[in-house]
Each structure stands twice: as C-alpha cells, then as structure tokens.
Amino acid sequence: MTKAKAWDAYAKQKPERRPVNAAGEATWFNWTQYADHGPGAEVLGVRPGSAVLELGCGKGGNLAHLATLGVNAVGVDVSLAQIKAAGARWSDTPMTLHRAEATHFLEETGAGFDSVFSVFGAVWFTDPAVLLPAIRRRLRPGGVLAFSQRPPIEGCYGCQASYINRSEDEDPLVVKRWDYEPDRWVELLTEHGFTAATAQVLAAPPGPRKVGTLLVRAHG
Ligand SMILES: C[S@@+](CC[C@H](N)C(=O)[O-])C[C@H]1O[C@@H](n2cnc3c(N)ncnc32)[C@H](O)[C@@H]1O
Numbered sequence: 001m002t003k004a005k006a007w008d009a010y011a012k013q014k015p016e017r018r019p020v021n022a023a024g025e026a027t028w029f030n031w032t033q034y035a036d037h038g039p040g041a042e043v044l045g046v047r048p049g050s051a052v053l054e055l056g057c058g059k060g061g062n063l064a065h066l067a068t069l070g071v072n073a074v075g076v077d078v079s080l081a082q083i084k085a086a087g088a089r090w091s092d093t094p095m096t097l098h099r100a101e102a103t104h105f106l107e108e109t110g111a112g113f114d115s116v117f118s119v120f121g122a123v124w125f126t127d128p129a130v131l132l133p134a135i136r137r138r139l140r141p142g143g144v145l146a147f148s149q150r151p152p153i154e155g156c157y158g159c160q161a162s163y164i165n166r167s168e169d170e171d172p173l174v175v176k177r178w179d180y181e182p183d184r185w186v187e188l189l190t191e192h193g194f195t196a197a198t199a200q201v202l203a204a205p206p207g208p209r210k211v212g213t214l215l216v217r218a219h220g
Pocket of ligand 1: 007008055056057058059060076077078079082100101102103118119120121122125126
C-alpha cells in the first residue's frame, strides 16, 4: 500500500513527543505545530466515559492525554510504524490502536463516537467528499468533529501534493492532502450535514515562524 509506505517513512523521521511539556506534565493535548501553544482537549468537549476516535493518531500523544482524562480512546493510523511507536510509548495507558486507513475503519466499525478528531492527521490527507460522510455516519447525534492542519497557501485549494523526503539517492514519496480556506471548510461541513461549523486560523506564537494553524470544529 503506497500510502502506508509513505507514512512509514515519515514515522522514521518524526521524533517522539517530549517526556514532559513546559508545565512539567507527562501528557497534554496540542492542536498546533508549535510546542506549548494553543487550546487543549476542551475543544472536544469530552467527559470521562466519552468514546473518542482519532484519525491519523501517529505516535499517540494526544490520544494518550485523552485516555488519562477517562475517555474511551481509540486511535487509527494507516502506518504500522506509527501504530507500533504509539503502542510502545503508551503501553501503560488504556487506549485502543488500530492499523487501518481512516475511511476503511469508519466503514467497517460498528462503533459510534461522541467525538472524532484529527491533528494534522487523516482528515488532512483524505478526500473530504469521501471522509466526511463516513465520519458523520459514526458520530453520535450532537457529537463533535474537530481537526487541525496547516492553513492553505493562497490560491492552492483542493487536492495538493505533499512530499515526504528520504535520503539523497531516493525520490521523495508523495501523499495527497486537501487544503481549503476556513469559509470553504464551513461550507463543506454544512453540505455534508454537519451543524454549527466553525473554522479559524490560530496565530503562531511570538517568534520567527508566522504560519498559523487552521482549527475546524462542527457537530454531527
Ligand atoms: C503529519 S502525521 C500527524 C500525526 C499525529 N496526529 C500528530 O499530531 O503527531 C499524519 C498521520 O496521519 C496518518 N494518516 C495519513 N493518512 C491517513 C489515512 N488515510 N488513514 C489513516 N491514517 C492516515 C499518517 O500515517 C500519520 O501518522
């Protein structure tokens, strides 16, 4: 599977989350590409016992934080390397991990979820025309879908190529991602039956980097 191969290559390059954050906490939730920045798990509005699904959980840091809050945490990732790393790092944390492509998992599971989320994850890398209906079918009425990703480059909308670099004598691997302006995400979600959709770009923290984080939220 080409997609899985590309993300396995990415997994090898991506370091694990730090042991503790700036506040000294062993688990935390981060929606952005910047350490110790932005909102946390409250965006999902989950309570102990809520069923939560992460699409593209990677090495599992955000999911592990939700598990420590008493949430029934389920993570899906197409990359075996990512799932193995998540299982090893969070072996003492009660969460369920599946190696699966996000749409396939949603189509095959019989489970319902109070919240579905994705942090620079499968929602960014899957055609929303296919993924949004699949998510909506598994989201319980009133449940929350939330996801974050880099905002689009002006004028570059819809399906884009993302390159995963490898060694100098290997071609980069390519995965597809879907970029839209915040207003278009609100329209797309509404077209697919979600309600109360909001989308905003969170500013980068003070410093040399200026690219913010697109955070999108809606109800099922
Ligand atoms: C940029 S990483 C982000 C990982 C993690 N959410 C984080 O914040 O560190 C993207 C993740 O999404 C996974 N992914 C991409 N497309 C996917 C899909 N269609 N189904 C499942 N996982 C997918 C990749 O394997 C990778 O682990």
